[in-house]
Amino acid sequence: MLKRSRASWVVSAGRGGGQPGDPLNVPPILASNFVREGDSVYSRGDGTATTAALETLVGGLEDGRALAFGSGMAAVSAVFDHLPVGSVVAIPDDCYQGVVMLCDAGAKQGRFRVQQVELADTRAWEEAALEADLLWLESPSNPLLTVADLPAICAAPRKPGAIVAVDNTFATPLNQRPLEFGADIVMHSATKFIGGHSDLLAGITVTNNDAIYEQLFERRTLGGAMPGAFETYLATRGARTMALRLERAQDNAAELARRLDDHAEVTVVRYPGLPAHPTHEVAKRTLDGYGAMLSFDTTGTAERATEVCRTVDLIHYATSLGGVESTMERRAVMGGQHHLPPTLLRLSVGCEDVDDLWADLSHALETTK
Ligand SMILES: *Cc1c(COP(=O)(O)O)cnc(C)c1O
Numbered sequence: 001m002l003k004r005s006r007a008s009w010v011v012s013a014g015r016g017g018g019q020p021g022d023p024l025n026v027p028p029i030l031a032s033n034f035v036r037e038g039d040s041v042y043s044r045g046d047g048t049a050t051t052a053a054l055e056t057l058v059g060g061l062e063d064g065r066a067l068a069f070g071s072g073m074a075a076v077s078a079v080f081d082h083l084p085v086g087s088v089v090a091i092p093d094d095c096y097q098g099v100v101m102l103c104d105a106g107a108k109q110g111r112f113r114v115q116q117v118e119l120a121d122t123r124a125w126e127e128a129a130l131e132a133d134l135l136w137l138e139s140p141s142n143p144l145l146t147v148a149d150l151p152a153i154c155a156a157p158r159k160p161g162a163i164v165a166v167d168n169t170f171a172t173p174l175n176q177r178p179l180e181f182g183a184d185i186v187m188h189s190a191t192k193f194i195g196g197h198s199d200l201l202a203g204i205t206v207t208n209n210d211a212i213y214e215q216l217f218e219r220r221t222l223g224g225a226m227p228g229a230f231e232t233y234l235a236t237r238g239a240r241t242m243a244l245r246l247e248r249a250q251d252n253a254a255e256l257a258r259r260l261d262d263h264a265e266v267t268v269v270r271y272p273g274l275p276a277h278p279t280h281e282v283a284k285r286t287l288d289g290y291g292a293m294l295s296f297d298t299t300g301t302a303e304r305a306t307e308v309c310r311t312v313d314l315i316h317y318a319t320s321l322g323g324v325e326s327t328m329e330r331r332a333v334m335g336g337q338h339h340l341p342p343t344l345l346r347l348s349v350g351c352e353d354v355d356d357l358w359a360d361l362s363h364a365l366e367t368t369k
């Protein structure tokens with residue numbers, strides 16, 4: 001249970017004993033097994049104090065019980081694997097491509113039926129809630145930055161037993177808490193803003209439903225999806241500065257979004273904080289901050305957009321997001337992303353100086369005309 005502001009919580013939570021002589025940080029405990037008749041037996045099921053520190057930190061931020069996984073996709077898979085065969089799953093029309101591919105694979109195997117729902121169409125989600133066993137939402141979405149009306153969707157009458165899960169990776173627990181809106185599961189790729197340094201893979205689920213917690217715990221144990229000690233330790237260490245990093249990065253993102261919006265070589269900018277963004281009004285209600293992710297379309301061809309990525313220097317031409325360093329790539333190259341404009345570039349804004357970022361971006365846009 002969170003008793004402090006989230007900015008203090010990320011710094012203080014999951015510190016361990018606090019007894020004289022204890023280390024200030026829970027160290028990476030490199031152990032698969034433990035002496036019998038204690039609390040821990042084998043790490044694949046129980047984890048270690050290192051795992052517990054990360055789970056305490058993220059669970060407190062989301063106000064639920066967290067489970068750490070070896071990657072974001074391992075956490076996603078645990079949610080999908082716990083569905084009975086034949087379940088109906090609703091996913092957004094714009095969604096992390098790994099989830100789309102997981103759904104395609106599951107549908108081909110006959111494990112579940114998948115329905116794609118327009119993320120901004122709240123009525124369509126309300127209808128889907130009457131038929132689907134799992135509503136899988138992602139808000140803001142990757143990479144169109146569409147914001148879903150989570151309070152309305154979570155409150156909609158559901159098919160009995162249906163659950164709502166929200167991929168909260170882009171918002172972070174600092175900007176949005178889906179469990180407060182009535183979601184059953186929150187999922188994070190801790191690889192991104194929680195870890196924050198592009199040096200680890202980890203995932204998290206958080207739920208305030210004990211039965212769901214037990215099912216996800218079982219899926220993690222049987223699927224063998226426990227994260228390694230070192231990654232878990234790094235994720236906690238990275239999370240200590242999440243509030244600070246996010247504050248800087250989202251200030252930068254807001255400024256870059258405004259400047260890109262005025263640039264002659266850019267046709268569309270998608271950032272939930274821009275008043276003209278299609279779901280800006282929903283974003284104002286559901287988010288505490290507009291985040292550090294944006295996407296924009298360049299003028300010209302897909303090849304030109306790629307050339308912009310090759311030309312930037314301070315910004316890395318790389319996939320992934322949520323690090324202290326800015327990264328950018330063209331997203332239509334990813335599998336399952338046929339709905340995207342070919343010149344769409346996704347920019348994960350980091351903690352560099354905003355004028356340096358702008359100089360880098362505007363130089364790349366000018367020299368590739
Ligand atoms: C990266 C990402 C994932 C998958 O997480 P991994 O840690 O790469 O397995 C899921 N959802 C979103 C929104 C992501 O950005």
